[in-house]
Amino acid sequence: MQPQFEKDFWEKMEPFLVPFGRLIAGVVLGVVLSMIGIVIAWSLYVFFGGRTIEVWQASLFFSAGLGAGIATFAAWLHIDRENGWVLALTALVVLGAGILGAWGGYQYGAAQEVECCAMPTVSPVYYTALGSAVVANIAGVAFASVRAFLTKKRPTQFRNAMR
Numbered sequence: 001m002q003p004q005f006e007k008d009f010w011e012k013m014e015p016f017l018v019p020f021g022r023l024i025a026g027v028v029l030g031v032v033l034s035m036i037g038i039v040i041a042w043s044l045y046v047f048f049g050g051r052t053i054e055v056w057q058a059s060l061f062f063s064a065g066l067g068a069g070i071a072t073f074a075a076w077l078h079i080d081r082e083n084g085w086v087l088a089l090t091a092l093v094v095l096g097a098g099i100l101g102a103w104g105g106y107q108y109g110a111a112q113e114v115e116c117c118a119m120p121t122v123s124p125v126y127y128t129a130l131g132s133a134v135v136a137n138i139a140g141v142a143f144a145s146v147r148a149f150l151t152k153k154r155p156t157q158f159r160n161a162m163r
Contacts, residue, residue, distance in 0.1 A: 030133030105131020
């Protein structure tokens with residue numbers, strides 16, 4: 001008969017703390033990489049002589065979404081359990097969600113006005129970075145939850161090296 005060991009507090013909380021930590025890491029890293037992407041897009045627009053606002057907005061949305069998508073992909077990555085197709089689908093989902101979040105954040109930020117001044121208090125670019133990071137991480141959480149539910153009983157792909 002095997003003795004039953006009682007789990008301590010941290011072992012009981014691990015299923016809740018790990019996803020929460022991944023979410024926080026994904027949002028923080030997403031905002032940072034999204035801002036870096038925005039700076040790169042802005043500098044490319046200026047130095048290559050972009051002339052229309054549509055070109056600037058497209059580069060803004062894609063660069064912010066790309067940065068947030070990369071951060072979310074890294075935060076919710078499971079190398080040991082997934083094949084290449086699932087990883088590619090994860091990347092596609094979070095990158096697409098990041099781009100859509102950047103567009104939505106820009107639309108939200110452009111509509112924020114203070115009544116006395118008739119101008120936004122915070123730049124729409126801030127909302128672009130925040131929107132891309134948040135929406136990409138929501139998509140990452142949803143995709144990881146579905147992936148975990150569907151592959152709950154499947155063993156890891158790495159073989160035991162000791163056998």
